[in-house]
Amino acid sequence: MGRYAQYEKGASRVRQLPAPRGLVIESAGNADLPEIAAICAERDGSTVGKPLTAFQRFLQRSWETEECMLWLARWRGRVIGFAKCGRFVPPNDAPLNSAPEGWYLLGLVVVPEYRRRGVGFQLTKTRLGWIATRSATAYYFANAKNRVSIALHSRLGFRELTRDFSFPGAEFDGGTGVLYVWRRACV
Secondary structure, three states, X not given: OOOOOOOOOOOOOOOOOOOOOOOEEEXXXXXXXXXXXXXXXHHHOOOOHHHHHHXXXXXXXXXXXXXXXXXXXXXXOEEEEEEEEEEEOOOOOXXXXXXXXXXXXXXXXXXXXXXXXXXXXXXXXXXXXXXXXXXXXXXXEEEOOOHHHHHHHHHOOOEEEEOOOEOOOOOOOOOOEEEEEEEHHHO
């Protein structure tokens, strides 16, 4: 599974495949985590154990703090994508160029055979709706090479904020990180 979807110039203007009829976007539960971890492991070429543990911690944090959420896209009983969001507060010793405090879209993965069918768009709209009940602003960052993600978020009103920022644990695989901002009035 490729890390990023293949970018096709003008794809947002080209007729895409219809969204799977009966697509359900919902919050994830413990029973969903093995499927979500398997999607990550396939994408990264790793084992299921590490992502499973990370998702278990993330879900536990969501229940304890209500400052993050894990969403999934389900079609015909199968998880075909997932996305996270959460609140970020820079640590006291953060560098001067630290990403700002706020709500962030933290990851979006759609199984390759369901890409370009509106699944990622629906997961992102759901996350923004959830964040909008908490804040008028949301952030997201991406590798500048991930043009598909940038185009998707641009359609929803995200605008580039800076390329000079740091975020704990964020690496951009030989590319440049770009931080984007969304304001509720844009949607």
